Amino acid sequence: MENKTVVVTKADGVGLIKLNRPQVYNAFNNQMSTELLAALQEVNADPGVRCVVLTGEGKAFCSGQDLNDRSAMQKKGEHFSLGDSVRSRYNPIIMAIAKMEKPVIAAVNGVAAGAGCSLALACDMRFITPKTRFVEAFVRIGLAPDSGSSYFLPRLVGLGRALEIAMTGRDVGAEEAVQIGLANRMVEEEQLLEETLSFAKRLSQGPTVAISLTKQAVIRGMESSLEEALEFEAHVQEAAGKTQDFVEGVQAFAEKRQPRFQGK
Structure with missing residues (x-):
């Protein structure tokens, strides 16, 4: 368990996928992106799983790409292609969620930034707490949105608001997220997972x-x-x-x- 960056548990028809790098706010490294895709494929193939919940361990949902990895590569002078990274690591994850023949609910237990924000937006629903923040952080480091944000964000909040959020990279707090349609419902922090799993169980018992x-x-x-x-x-x-x-x-x-x- 200590070396697993993604942990999967199953009960009552619900598959719970938990990102498990809390020491870096569940930032993506190569291992986590590989294990998350495998977890999504596992629950999709399991007939006993009829609804899926995605959340993060600790204080954050997912803070996006682990920039420490990128910084280390830059210091070593190693060449890497961001386009290839998006195509090979992130896009398959987003497509796995979008094409999954089961509801996928994000229990966004803290910050969802960069690719982590995109990950949350790709889910069918988002349950949040008062401490949740959505951040299209790409522009903060001189990048454009990826991992599906350009697709999902305007469909959820409208074109003009999506452009403003993405171009400024500002934090979208919990109350605003509910108001503009980024989140479906807000519950108290200590009740988030229980409420989300309860809702998922009800869906799993449906047609x-x-x-x-x-x-x-x-x-x-x-x-x-x-x-x-x-x-x-x-x-x-x-x-x-x-x-x-x-x-x-x-x-x-x-x-x-x-x-x-x-x-x-």
């Missing part, structure tokens, strides 16, 4: 095929024409209508009881 299809339809709808969105809705509704959960949902309605969904 998870329909929830997966909902995720696909909503994301696709943001990129589609109305005609395309309507046709894709018909497609996913056809798929949902063939599930056992649909049969159970209709039967439970007729019998005036709570449905017992199996995710099938």
